[in-house]
Amino acid sequence: MRIAVTDGIDKNAKLDLEEMGHQVEERHYSKEELLGGCISDFDIIIIRSATKITSDIIKANRGEDSSLSMIIRAGVGIDNIDLTGATENSVLVCNTPGSSTNAVVEMTIGHLISSNRLLIKSDRMMREGLWAKKELRGSELRGKNLGLLGYGRIARGVAEIAKCMGMNIHVFDPYLSDYDDGCVYHDKVEDLFSSCTHISLHCYLSEETHHLVNSELIKLMPKVGVDGIHCGNHIINCARGGIIDEADLHECLVSGHLSTASLDVFEVEPAIGNELLTLENFQATPHIGASTYEAQSRIGKEIVSIVTEFSNGDSPKTRLN
């Protein structure tokens, strides 16, 4: 099969596909090129998050002679693919849902500890020649309530480690019933926020979740841990930009309703010149939650298996339409 790879692929996966006789072409296309039908000759297009596949792009590449019949999203989130448009044009969409889980889980725990213990601010101050121990006193996670907004694969991985660290796990996920796993389940998102000094986001971006986290919700957070320690409020987002209203986040970081905020994802990416980056109590990573050598290797293996299933005429296990 002819495969277009627009946002990169693990080297070993490319080699494996080529050894299996597939023709793999790695190249990034502009929106204009895609709208011009540049991928209609390929059977499969493999994208990450940088390529947006709109309904118009799908139509433009599904003419009479077109062979395009599958889009593979190397990763999880498919908000950059018009799934309805793909279905209407008989293009199959698959993703690699399990491959990035552990990478994002570890990233979330990393942001959680480093924000609460001021690791990034510490390093910054030391590089500026300051040894400011008193200013850098932090708070521990053990004994605190961690609220998870959304309780899919990643959130459950975070919960497992956080429990092991002695945190109490609270959950809000309207699409799930209660599990019997020792977490506290809330029916209202307001109850999650008023119960937790620490909140981590793990939901999809949708109309329902767009700007769901605003200053009204943040101001419900208790600032004082259930252990009686005044630890302040902390928010982590390693899910999708746009779930948090960034103007509200800025306001709450300045007013002190939030002690820290940690974002791996932003409403507008690349997030260069974002005003949050001027704040001392804010910390950022450039959407690298899934960006590990291990995840790339797992994603590569999963892509090879999807292409194999598809070229054998089977229905890939991770198909979304």
Add this chain to the structure above:
Amino acid sequence: MRIAVTDGIDKNAKLDLEEMGHQVEERHYSKEELLGGCISDFDIIIIRSATKITSDIIKANRGEDSSLSMIIRAGVGIDNIDLTGATENSVLVCNTPGSSTNAVVEMTIGHLISSNRLLIKSDRMMREGLWAKKELRGSELRGKNLGLLGYGRIARGVAEIAKCMGMNIHVFDPYLSDYDDGCVYHDKVEDLFSSCTHISLHCYLSEETHHLVNSELIKLMPKVGVDGIHCGNHIINCARGGIIDEADLHECLVSGHLSTASLDVFEVEPAIGNELLTLENFQATPHIGASTYEAQSRIGKEIVSIVTEFSNGDSPKTRLN
């Protein structure tokens, strides 16, 4: 009793001691003042790490009219107290060994994740206006070997969380026999280093451990994880400065034998102007491993209990001589 507090104390602990009828005086003394006998009128001196109590200082405060009979170290490490000198002059020394454990455990895990996922470098680059996703690909901890040099309270806490994160725990501690806890125990420190891509230090500073970690040991580290991923080598020290030879550390960070190093402690503190701080793959915190609101509260409670035992004529449980 008259109590001198030289490096600060938790507010509630001070109030509790005063309510019990003790006289608490908070003030930092210079070395000269201490050598001049300025604390001979106190029954108890409470210090953290900033006050050094040498044998000469103890002698200078143990004249005929002296009442000084106990030194309490608010924290764990007693390398700033001459224990032999204290014993020879009949001064009791106590510390608060359990109070800081969890704070340092969480700090260690925080350094471990943030170095492997380049959190600090990411934030620094973003503040400089760079969105460098490719340069910031990191590696996961799951499936990697974590070597613990020293296996006391803190190391065991780190092991518990790291195991939960899917790491394999290796241990070198010549003062302990093997436990049956799923760790791999090594008889030689060289074997620990040659087995592990990730090393965290949890031993005391002594003649035996001074500059124990040098380039010879670091160069034994395998760079490739047992999962086959080329993750590089990573070292964390939240124990005591001086265990690592910092010149060797610098050399290994530049040569690539180490991918990252994370220090909370330094041979010379405050570590201002330390050359390591100019390196991109180095990260630092200013000896704040135990510096949490929770630990300060626990240390305060332990101090109140030591003073109570002592003033009742009982032998404090955490006495060291």
